[in-house]
Amino acid sequence: MSENQMNGAEALIQSLEKIGIEIMFGLPGGSAIPLFDALYKVRRKMKFVLVRHEQGAAHEADGYARATGKPAAVLVTSGPGATNTVTGIMTAYMDSVPMVVVTGQSVRGMLGKDAFQEADVFNLTMPIVKHSYLVRSANDIPRIVKEAYHIATTGRPGPVLIDVPKDVGTEACTVGLEAEMNLPGYKPEPKGYGPETIRQIAEALAKSRRPVIIAGHGAVLSRAENELRQLAETLDAPVATTLLGKGVFPDSHRLSLQGLGMHGTAFANRAVVECDLMISVGARLDDRILGVPGEFCKNAVKIHIDIDAAEFGKLVKPDIRCRGDAKAVLQDLLPLLKRGDTADWLKRIEGFKKKWPMGYAKKGGLHPPQVIDALNKLTGGKAIMATDVGQHQMWAWQFYHCDKPWQFISSGGAGTMGFGLPAAIGAQFGRPGETVIAIVGDGGFQMTMNELATAAIHKLPVKIILMNNHYLGMVRQWQDMFYDERYSGVDLEGNPDFVDLAKAYGILGLNLKRAADIPKVLKKALEHPGPALVNVEVVHHEEVYPMVPPGKPLEETVLCHPRRKPGRPAGRKNSRPAKAGAKNA
Amino acid sequence: MNKDISAHNLSIYVANRPGALARIAQTFSRRGFNIESLVVSPGATGDFSRMTITAKGDEAGLEQIIMQCSKLVDVLACREHTDEEVVARELVLVKVAVDSGHRGEVLQIADHFHAKTVDLSEKSIVLEATGSSEKLDAMVDLLRKFKIIELVRTGKVIMARGERET
Numbered sequence: 001m002s003e004n005q006m007n008g009a010e011a012l013i014q015s016l017e018k019i020g021i022e023i024m025f026g027l028p029g030g031s032a033i034p035l036f037d038a039l040y041k042v043r044r045k046m047k048f049v050l051v052r053h054e055q056g057a058a059h060e061a062d063g064y065a066r067a068t069g070k071p072a073a074v075l076v077t078s079g080p081g082a083t084n085t086v087t088g089i090m091t092a093y094m095d096s097v098p099m100v101v102v103t104g105q106s107v108r109g110m111l112g113k114d115a116f117q118e119a120d121v122f123n124l125t126m127p128i129v130k131h132s133y134l135v136r137s138a139n140d141i142p143r144i145v146k147e148a149y150h151i152a153t154t155g156r157p158g159p160v161l162i163d164v165p166k167d168v169g170t171e172a173c174t175v176g177l178e179a180e181m182n183l184p185g186y187k188p189e190p191k192g193y194g195p196e197t198i199r200q201i202a203e204a205l206a207k208s209r210r211p212v213i214i215a216g217h218g219a220v221l222s223r224a225e226n227e228l229r230q231l232a233e234t235l236d237a238p239v240a241t242t243l244l245g246k247g248v249f250p251d252s253h254r255l256s257l258q259g260l261g262m263h264g265t266a267f268a269n270r271a272v273v274e275c276d277l278m279i280s281v282g283a284r285l286d287d288r289i290l291g292v293p294g295e296f297c298k299n300a301v302k303i304h305i306d307i308d309a310a311e312f313g314k315l316v317k318p319d320i321r322c323r324g325d326a327k328a329v330l331q332d333l334l335p336l337l338k339r340g341d342t343a344d345w346l347k348r349i350e351g352f353k354k355k356w357p358m359g360y361a362k363k364g365g366l367h368p369p370q371v372i373d374a375l376n377k378l379t380g381g382k383a384i385m386a387t388d389v390g391q392h393q394m395w396a397w398q399f400y401h402c403d404k405p406w407q408f409i410s411s412g413g414a415g416t417m418g419f420g421l422p423a424a425i426g427a428q429f430g431r432p433g434e435t436v437i438a439i440v441g442d443g444g445f446q447m448t449m450n451e452l453a454t455a456a457i458h459k460l461p462v463k464i465i466l467m468n469n470h471y472l473g474m475v476r477q478w479q480d481m482f483y484d485e486r487y488s489g490v491d492l493e494g495n496p497d498f499v500d501l502a503k504a505y506g507i508l509g510l511n512l513k514r515a516a517d518i519p520k521v522l523k524k525a526l527e528h529p530g531p532a533l534v535n536v537e538v539v540h541h542e543e544v545y546p547m548v549p550p551g552k553p554l555e556e557t558v559l560c561h562p563r564r565k566p567g568r569p570a571g572r573k574n575s576r577p578a579k580a581g582a583k584n585a
Numbered sequence: 586m587n588k589d590i591s592a593h594n595l596s597i598y599v600a601n602r603p604g605a606l607a608r609i610a611q612t613f614s615r616r617g618f619n620i621e622s623l624v625v626s627p628g629a630t631g632d633f634s635r636m637t638i639t640a641k642g643d644e645a646g647l648e649q650i651i652m653q654c655s656k657l658v659d660v661l662a663c664r665e666h667t668d669e670e671v672v673a674r675e676l677v678l679v680k681v682a683v684d685s686g687h688r689g690e691v692l693q694i695a696d697h698f699h700a701k702t703v704d705l706s707e708k709s710i711v712l713e714a715t716g717s718s719e720k721l722d723a724m725v726d727l728l729r730k731f732k733i734i735e736l737v738r739t740g741k742v743i744m745a746r747g748e749r750e751t
Binding site: 122123126127130132134136151183184186309310312313 | 615633
């Protein structure tokens with residue numbers, strides 16, 4: 001078939017292949033049949049993965065991108081097919097993940113007439129996409145696909161949506177696949193700063209005696225891990241990483257403070273409280289990091305490096321703002337740096353680490369952090385970890401130690417329950433030879449567990465570690481701490497037998513009920529060649545600490561739970577702290 | 586919460602693509618900015634539009650809006666202009682109920698503001714005036730002692746003075 005005999009749908013699939021999309025996740029429907037027909041007829045190399053629910057398709061594309069740095073595509077039908085992807089698109093948008101989402105749409109003549117499975121997806125998704133298109137002519141397709149990929153992957157990455165009316169898919173495309181982009185307003189400059197800004201930053205760093213570096217997802221996305229390490233080692237400055245920045249600075253490094261913020265380490269939070277200079281490399285400084293925005297690093301010089309100018313002053317007003325790609329900025333900055341004079345500061349931080357070490361309970365049942373710690377040891381910290389959202393996510397962040405970026409995959413900004421399993425599946429497609437572990441809770445897992453089918457069919461050796469506490473644990477923790485133990489809507493009674501469930505899909509299912517069995521059962525799952533699910537019956541009541549209570553500054557990081565007498569009536573709370581002096585960091 | 590709520594003039598130069606206006610409007614509404622007036626018109630060249638927006642809100646919110654608008658893929662430029670930097674004009678059509686007894690007084694006011702009579706009937710008169718928003722406010726205020734039946738204003742359009750870009 002020569003190019004000028006293509007229809008719009010074929011042009012779309014061929015354009016996606018040509019631009020470099022290697023994998024597509026999706027599920028068809030009436031309006032998308034021409035697109036799937038093209039997939040059948042003209043697809044050559046691009047892999048297509050049929051999901052069981054469109055939300056899974058978006059999260060799988062997301063997990064693929066977060067594990068590889070390359071965008072994947074999503075292909076779904078109009079109306080409900082498209083709206084089912086909305087959570088996944090929003091998740092990718094909040095965390096700056098590149099993605100190309102193609103949605104079928106009713107024929108052009110029926111738009112706005114409430115046709116069967118018609119939804120105004122272009123407008124519905126507008127606040128959660130980096131950009132979007134409603135294709136009006138098949139001849140626009142090669143250009144739109146090229147633009148969409150370019151927009152999704154450059155500057156601050158994000159999802160781009162292409163809505164394709166059914167009759168645009170069947171219309172002849174007569175222009176060929178070579179297309180010129182036409183994006184006069186789009187300027188994703190990697191260097192939106194001048195030498196003066198770099199000089200100012202270097203001067204501020206030279207003056208600082210108590211610097212802290214905060215590294216976020218932007219440092220990962222720009223592949224700035226080597227420059228970041230040089231920055232830290234030259235300045236002799238400690239580094240805290242955000243949830244999405246995990247691994248961009250090695251957790252095992254002597255200068256690592258690990259995570260900061262609401263469930264960060266007490267020593268990271270204390271370092272941020274006491275620093276005289278904070279330099280953020282590709283972190284957007286969101287509310288989960290800041291505690292109280294106005295109190296954050298109140299007396300410190302604040303330097304903010306971000307590729308997105310709209311992040312400056314959104315919550316924290318920086319003293320020096322530097323718009324640019326993290327790697328490019330650090331490359332320009334490094335030659336100007338002097339060795340840091342921070343010996344006293346590092347000594348003080350060592351004191352924080354000794355005073356408030358990370359730990360967890362080992363007695364009285366099975367504790368999630370124990371399991372994470374064991375996984376960390378069994379995999380040497382080298383597995384790709386995809387988490388769901390909730391308590392287990394925070395424990396995974398705290399106790400799985402990564403030394404590399406692109407390894408810890410978690411829904412940060414959106415906090416999307418149901419993300420973990422499909423994200424792990426996407427990651428496994430992207431890095432087939434590596435160990436991929438999905439850490440999930442019994443709540444979030446049940447939101448997208450239909451994707452077990454995808455893992456089974458493709459024999460993906462994803463290991464699902466299900467922390468089953470029969471609760472929506474994080475909400476219960478808040479109700480416990482801030483709502484006088486009024487547990488409302490958090491009891492997951494009627495959970496299925498997850499081992500039987502796994503077996504029903506042909507997946508190895510294992511129970512883990514005793515601490516003594518942890519290494520044996522986890523090893524069995526890890527060594528199994530195919531997918532495996534471990535149902536971990538953890539203690540029902542356990543809280544994530546440290547914690548910065550919502551609305552409190554980082555100074556008020558709480559280390560452990562004020563113990564209550566058992567059997568106390570609901571609605572009353574013992575405010576007595578557990579250990580004198582241990583409450584506040 | 587918002588202590589400094591003042592009106593701001595924004596000029597946005599944007600590629601004329603479907604959805605561009607909706608994206609910009611969302612940026613304002615999500616951040617609680619009330620758009621007082623919005624004028625969209627073709628730009629001087631090709632496929633571009635010029636939007637002139639007058640909106641009320643605080644300075645910090647405005648800075649966010651300008652940056653958020655600037656990063657929209659279709660937006661080439663988004664700038665704020667103070668009143669001093671620009672020529673600002675607005676057009677008003679106002680229909681006033683008048684009988685023969687008051688017509689002379691209404692026409693006197695119109696004459697003072699260089700307004701034109703564009704329609705005249707036994708019971709009403711339609712005036713057209715252009716000028717700064719303040720001038721039009723003053724005229725409309727004076728006309729309020731008669732019965733204003735209808736009032737339509739175009740909203741402010743602005744252009745930067747001299748070499749400055751709008």
